[in-house]
Amino acid sequence: MTVTLDAPYVDSDISFDALRAELTGDLHTPDEPEYDALVSPWNLAVPMRPAAVVAVRTAEDVVAAVRFAGAHGFTAGVQATGHGAERSLAGHVLVLTRGLDEVTAHPEGWARIGSGVKWSSLVPEAARHGLAGVNGSTTDVSIVGYTTGGGVGPLARTYGINADRVRAFEVVTGDGVFRRVTATEYPDLFFALRGGKGAAGIVTAMEFDLVRMPEFYGGAIYFDAEDAAEVIERWRGWADELPELGTTSFAIFQLPPLPEIPPPLAGRMSLAIRFLWTGEPSEGARLLNQLREVAPVILDDARLRPYTEIDSVHADPVDPMPVVDPAILLDAFPAEAVERLLAVAGSGSGSPQVIVEVRHLGGAYAREGAHPSAFSHRAAKFSVLTVAMAMDDAMAAAALAHADQVFTALADWDTGGVWPNFGIPHDAVSARRSYDEQTLARLREVVDTYDPRGVLQAGAYTRA
Template sequence: MALILDAHYAVDSEISFDDLRARLTGSVHTPYGPEYDALVSPWNLAVDMRPAAVVAVRTAEDVVETVRFAGAHGFTTGVQATGHGAHSSLAGHLLIVTRGLDEVTVHPEGWARVGAGVKWSKLVAAATPYGFAGLNGSTTDVGIVGYTTGGGVGPLARTYGLAADRVRAFEVVTGDGVFRRVTPTQHPDLFFALRGGKGAAGIVTAIEFDLVDLPSFYGGAVYFDAEDAAAVIDRWRGWADALPDLGTTSFVIFQLPPLPEIPPPLAGRMTLGIRFVWTGDPDEGARLLDEMRAVAPVILDDARQRPYAEIDAVHADPVEPMPVTDPAILLNGFPAEAAGRLLQVAGPGSGSPQVMVEVRHLGGAYARDGAHPSAFSHRAAKFSVLTLGVAADAGMAAGALAHADQLFAALGDWDTGGVWPNFGIPHDRASALRSYDAATLARLRQVVETYDPQGVLQAGAYTRS
């Protein structure tokens, strides 16, 4: 007899989780318990996570016990910390929630150790008193481990490269139920796979990484009316390509709702924002951004010298959970023709349903290999394109996705065929082939077969398909 919880996961109804509970300092929750829904709910409310049980771990040993229990009963395990980057097919029978692994230690020598449940915001608060920064993403509201294992491309990428390139060590539980410390010299195959391979190779319990000396930066965003988008983007293309590695930039087409928390110049209309982070002399950064300010009337200017604690102001990403669609692609170029096609589909008068269409400029340190090989396969990409649509119901979700497909088709002449693992979560064969080149995927498959021979880790299933 089986207890069917959804189309993916079924467990024998005679199996009790009491034995697992007895081994843990954490807790086990089933769909009939009061805490289950809060634990499984991801940031993207459009994603439905329905595992047979949720294990809220408090120690690395809890993860070991859960993985071993899963292996003994033929279950699979998923993992979730903050719930960003969730995909329903990755929940597994037992979803391990790592929020309780919350240690944060910043060393004055310039490196940090954090548990798997820690968000970047907590690290920023601990590191900025020392004048240090971590290579966080566009928002510090996401988890450090999930972001870094996907490569980690943030607003400092052209200056300092990927977050994954700064990793010193992982502590991880592999699918065979063994706790391992992983460094460039200890289990180098795992060290390769864990930097870019997301959770395919193991469940990370802690991570150690180098920080950068950056107490402040010049940056933020400068906004224009969408009617000036063609002129601003045309100038941005050449301006961005000429930037030294000290600068990282993107532009965003916003259609933000008329809500009280939205700045009035941006609320209820289509606008264009130029985002900019400059890690060098602030006067030089201001002079460079003045070149963009001069293109058209500025409706909101939020760029200035800032303490690193204000890094979230650059992208101003939403923090509260919401239902969204967020597909992305990578481009090998963004010439004038590409910009024209993008504006035709997503600019003024296009009828675009997207709340946000973002184009990030890459290159610089992003394009250079780190000190150690990693599973991140997209150094040659020149631009990233991301869309964000509201998915309050099935119709809205379908409309936003169809429009994103139309936009990506318009940019198809420059599409690399790839996507960052953090923007296109690898969960099946098709998504894996977009996230990794053939050689990297083969290497990931070998690592998974070595350390997870029973296929306990749900995130590694795509390597076997």
């Protein structure tokens, strides 16, 4: 198939036949039946329509795709699971990394994975050695995508962000060169890849440190939404006093009345207190009992667990679905913020959000890692995320409008920033929310050095 793109990208029809012949993996264009399934991200509300999708199997495939794109004036995008999908980042040639599926957990305490690997593949491998990764709220996301955006999860206050645990990347930069990147080999790339969300290169493999954790105390306890004000007010002080061995968040849920939803939660608004304790289990139980006594618990799912049950803390959905999920960061969450939040998203508010989540930060999250990174939000004290279904454009618009009401209610404490994983940088506005000016300037220098022709679509925000 030949594809014509508007100037300034190409001046004539370009055939993908030469690239197809060079690949170990597969290439598909929109006229082929495999295309739609391959380009579809986890978030079904975000259409991805590149001129071609390359399902790579080797790092050499990535090199070939990037060089082809550069030679013909195309841009190259990248996708693993598509949880953080952004339509403009597909590029003209979308590199699909799911086939880079190497997984090795070393008993000495580190792992090597391909860029298509989800946490769900590594967690059981690491658990065989009593080890765990500093994973996100769901193991259904790719490890590389999570880490290049910083990597904040339910272990954040104890072990910080996963970007700080990286030993090495193997990456294809926009100039079509394969490089191994460490703190001492290409330190500028090492900085940019940890937080820069793919602007500096397409990662093919990553090596990073694990933590020793065969089990943990935690999960979630649920209350009726009518008790939210009292529970959240107690949670605020409790969370602030929590040792770094604990990480916590709360979420206002509105779950549909479906058979797979636990009956106490189905078809009603509820409040979940999420908790992960890395210390002595009895102490974790004692601490959580301080919240259990505030109001009647309608479902108690917190206990001592093997680390393989880490998904129980946030209980995020796994199946692809159409959602809108904007977020902000706060520098405080006082009693007035609780009152304002519940007025627009609590019981009787008419909120369309399936989830409104507030995560408590600080601890190891707030401390810089051993090496500088492009993650810019250590000073934030809380993260706020809204998630709503977006079955059609009208539903998406209504959900976004309501999310704006939530964020407006909390505007007095809004830092103006957002995690790159929760607000994918793709233009000037999103870039300035994801990075401070100094970090953005440094990212721009790295992209200009290793992708002078602007081949990687993920780096476009540095030039916006």
